[in-house]
Amino acid sequence: MTIYGTQYRPAPYAPTSAWQRLLPIVRLEFTSLFRSRWGIVAFCLCVFPSVIRLVMLLAWVGLLSFGGPVRRMQGNAPRELQEMMPEGVRFYVEPIVAPEHGFMVFMLLTTLVTARAIAKDRSTNALEFYWTRGISPLGYFGAKWLGSFLLVSTMTVAAPLVLWVAGSLLSDDWTFLHDTVGFMPGVVAGLLVFTASLTFLCILLSAIAGSPNLAMILWCLLLGGSWAVGEMVQSMSRTAGVGSRISLFDAAGALARALAGIPQRGVSIGGAAALLLGVAAVLAALARRRLRLQEAVG
Amino acid sequence: MSDANGADRVPLLAFANVSKWYGQVSALMDVSFAVGTEVVGLVGRNGAGKTTLMKLTCGLLRPSQGKVAVAGHDAGSATARAALGFCPDLDRLYERLSGRAFVAWMLRLHGVGSAQARARAGEVLEQLGLGADMHRRIGQYSKGMRQRVRLAQALAHRPRVVLLDEPMTGLDPIARHELAQTIAQLARDGVGVLVSSHVLHELEAMIGRVVLIHQGRLLAEGRVADLRGQLRGQPHRLRLGSERPRELAAALVRLPQVVGVEFADAAVQVALSGEPGFYGTLTALGAGSAGLVEEVQPLDDSLASVFGYLVG
Numbered sequence: 364m365t366i367y368g369t370q371y372r373p374a375p376y377a378p379t380s381a382w383q384r385l386l387p388i389v390r391l392e393f394t395s396l397f398r399s400r401w402g403i404v405a406f407c408l409c410v411f412p413s414v415i416r417l418v419m420l421l422a423w424v425g426l427l428s429f430g431g432p433v434r435r436m437q438g439n440a441p442r443e444l445q446e447m448m449p450e451g452v453r454f455y456v457e458p459i460v461a462p463e464h465g466f467m468v469f470m471l472l473t474t475l476v477t478a479r480a481i482a483k484d485r486s487t488n489a490l491e492f493y494w495t496r497g498i499s500p501l502g503y504f505g506a507k508w509l510g511s512f513l514l515v516s517t518m519t520v521a522a523p524l525v526l527w528v529a530g531s532l533l534s535d536d537w538t539f540l541h542d543t544v545g546f547m548p549g550v551v552a553g554l555l556v557f558t559a560s561l562t563f564l565c566i567l568l569s570a571i572a573g574s575p576n577l578a579m580i581l582w583c584l585l586l587g588g589s590w591a592v593g594e595m596v597q598s599m600s601r602t603a604g605v606g607s608r609i610s611l612f613d614a615a616g617a618l619a620r621a622l623a624g625i626p627q628r629g630v631s632i633g634g635a636a637a638l639l640l641g642v643a644a645v646l647a648a649l650a651r652r653r654l655r656l657q658e659a660v661g
Numbered sequence: 662m663s664d665a666n667g668a669d670r671v672p673l674l675a676f677a678n679v680s681k682w683y684g685q686v687s688a689l690m691d692v693s694f695a696v697g698t699e700v701v702g703l704v705g706r707n708g709a710g711k712t713t714l715m716k717l718t719c720g721l722l723r724p725s726q727g728k729v730a731v732a733g734h735d736a737g738s739a740t741a742r743a744a745l746g747f748c749p750d751l752d753r754l755y756e757r758l759s760g761r762a763f764v765a766w767m768l769r770l771h772g773v774g775s776a777q778a779r780a781r782a783g784e785v786l787e788q789l790g791l792g793a794d795m796h797r798r799i800g801q802y803s804k805g806m807r808q809r810v811r812l813a814q815a816l817a818h819r820p821r822v823v824l825l826d827e828p829m830t831g832l833d834p835i836a837r838h839e840l841a842q843t844i845a846q847l848a849r850d851g852v853g854v855l856v857s858s859h860v861l862h863e864l865e866a867m868i869g870r871v872v873l874i875h876q877g878r879l880l881a882e883g884r885v886a887d888l889r890g891q892l893r894g895q896p897h898r899l900r901l902g903s904e905r906p907r908e909l910a911a912a913l914v915r916l917p918q919v920v921g922v923e924f925a926d927a928a929v930q931v932a933l934s935g936e937p938g939f940y941g942t943l944t945a946l947g948a949g950s951a952g953l954v955e956e957v958q959p960l961d962d963s964l965a966s967v968f969g970y971l972v973g
Contacts, residue, residue: 374818374820377743377772378739378772379772380772383772384770384771384772386769387766387769391766398757399757487754487755488749488751489754489755491747492767492770492814493770494721495719495720495742495745496742496771497720497742498770
């Protein structure tokens with residue numbers, strides 16, 4: 364069979380695994396925030412709460428002095444403050460999942476990265492490039508979600524983990540490690556579930572939206588709106604835990620706390636999981652129609 | 662098919678009795694054609710079935726009937742996709758990536774390693790004349806440069822078949838000329854190129870053959886001149902340059918093949934029936950009287966004319 368001239372040499376077909384071809388998409392998504400100046404500024408803003416906790420940790424171990432090691436003074440502190448000290452599980456979980464602490468950081472990060480991930484490709488018709496290269500819609504969606512999840516996890520999972528490791532290494536003795544190592548697997552699992560579930564919902568919304576701006580607005584409305592409604596209903600009904608059945612952020616937070624072993628009053632874990640699964644099912648049904656192969660070319 | 666040496670050839674892109682229905686609506690009906698190492702134009706009005714044909718080639722759609730093969734493999738298979746380069750028509754790319762990073766990234770989607778992808782991306786951009794600008798962001802590129810980047814990503818993995826959707830859109834005349842030369846060179850180097858375009862005169866300048874699609878059916882396939890020759894029912898129109906147009910017109914109207922004569926600036930435009938013998942008489946007229954026939958220019962041998970006659 365002679366079908367080619369002397370200059371051009373077609374590449375021989377070399378089978379490659381799906382993972383090998385999806386990995387660049389994961390990497391592109393993971394680094395998406397760092398390709399613009401504003402993205403880097405946003406990332407630094409998101410790091411700021413972790414820096415405050417690092418300062419607290421350094422003060423607690425005595426490396427920063429505010430009139431003596433906080434560790435020795437905490438016995439006189441109020442109970443709420445004592446629970447937020449580095450040797451307590453809440454120090455690692457609450458700054459991420461409590462609306463008053465972690466909501467803005469999470470909202471900022473997911474709105475800027477996750478909500479734009481697929482909508483951006485649709486609006487620029489980049490889906491053509493993927494589909495015609497044999498990237499399946501499911502593989503593409505999975506890679507986009509993984510890249511975005513890993514990026515958001517740097518704030519929600521890696522940062523608390525780094526604080527814990529730092530606390531263990533900076534402590535005078537092994538007491539800190541001994542006291543905290545028991546709950547850390549639960550903390551990590553809880554924060555992973557928290558991040559995975561909310562980024563999953565966000566990227567489903569991104570797959571549905573026609574433009575990145577629309578996706579960002581829809582995500583803010585869904586996350587912020589459900590939280591606001593949850594707060595309103597809770598204050599009107601005066602029933603503890605009702606917010607976790609309405610607010611997506613509170614529902615994911617309830618799951619994270621449950622896995623970390625933090626007691627919660629009046630919270631239904633089943634209700635929180637059902638809310639997240641229900642919303643995910645509706646969004647997934649819509650996203651499936653929007654990510655068909657036929658959507659590309661012409 | 663066999664080449665001059667008698668070696669076997671397979672068509673690089675083959676449609677064999679392909680039909681495609683969307684429910685009750687038929688988008689393509691029994692379409693058969695083949696593309697070898699050549700540039701073939703794909704022409705048709707909006708809604709004619711060009712997009713469906715491209716989707717079938719890319720493997721995004723499955724034919725309802727028939728078979729589509731890319732380099733001998735079923736369209737949509739991993740081997741067929743590796744052998745196909747697709748250049749879309751939309752002028753929107755990842756603006757924040759450099760030209761080289763974008764092409765390298767497209768290569769990585771084919772499973773090419775990082776270092777190898779960067780090297781190959783640089784090489785193909787160099788070949789397409791973007792060597793000096795490959796490190797600049799795509800957002801800073803001109804339309805011509807962006808078109809080259811799109812072409813580069815289609816060629817970087819060294820495909821056997823290249824599918825170009827409106828490749829000339831937005832290009833200035835120089836860039837169009839250069840791109841046409843690049844495409845023609847591809848075919849000379851052994852690539853099968855299928856070009857879809859609405860700009861028929863530009864398409865004509867670069868293609869060897871044309872595939873005309875109308876209402877989902879293959880209307881005609883072949884060289885433009887051959888197709889025009891087969892349109893016996895349509896009068897040929899010629900422009901005959903002359904120093905004495907009135908004298909020439911008087912001589913022409915007496916000929917049985919001439920069905921109409923019009924005067925133009927220092928010329929006569931004549932419409933001919935399909936009957937033979939006109940050109941022999943015209944040669945005799947020109948030889949018998951100096952200056953009577955100075956120039957003969959066919960007016961409707963173009964792709965646009967053929968397309969117009971066929972689809973009405």
